[in-house]
Amino acid sequence: MKSLLAAIVAALAVAAATAPAGGATNECHGIQECIRVPGPWVVVPPHATAAFLVACPGGRSVVGGLDAQVTSRKVHVWWEARIGAPVQPGIATTRYALFRAVSTASRAQTFQPLIGCIPTQGGGGRSTVSARISPPGPALEYRAGIVVIGPGDVKFARVSCQENEHLVGSWDAIAFRTKAPPNLGLVGLVHVHKATVGKKVVVTASSTDALSIDAHAIVQAGAECAS
Secondary structure, eight states, X not given: OHHHHHHTGGGXXXXXXXXXXXXXXXXXXXXXXXXXXEOOEEEEOTTSEEEEEEEOSSSSEEEEEEEEEESOTXXXXXXXXXXXXXXXXXXXXXXXXXXXXXXXXXXXXXXXXXXXXXXXXXXXXXXXXXXXXXXXOOOOEEEEEEEEEOTTOEEEEEEEOOTTOEEEEEEEEEEEOOSSOOXXXXXGGEEEEEEEETTEEEEEEEEOXXXXXXXXXXXXXXXXXXX
């Protein structure tokens, strides 16, 4: 397992690639045993940011490679890494990856986050870093909840930090689970409103009757939790 992990350290640098939609993706490049997990197409509002969490299937794999596709070069994508050494899966990554994107475009765009997962016995636990003064606190835990949105729907996506954690940040995202980039005209057919109450994040998602069921629209509510 150690030799496998060492061989794919370079794959971590693939994160936040901004190849145009439709190009070859590299989330599993150079990794012999890899599970491809494509995320949905996530809406990035004009001159704004977006976030989306993608998780490995099951409980015994960690992120070993990352990539992204975008509908415009004006969308820039990166991901949240963890502090630790050496930089490798299970240290810099865990069983999920939180992608962030920022757009300088004048209209809404989308990006598709992609991860490549590798089996491991360790499960990608938290890392610690030693220092003479004081090590940083444990890495944030990112939690997310998703609801499927159909025509004329009003639904709620909820997520919460655990009892021993503090809510320090949150996000909401509109996305479309399609292989090809969605028609950007669909973006205005789904609306979200986010609220936080204590340790809970609640996102109200609504859509117009004009939204097609074939759009496979979803809304994600996310919480950033610190112990």
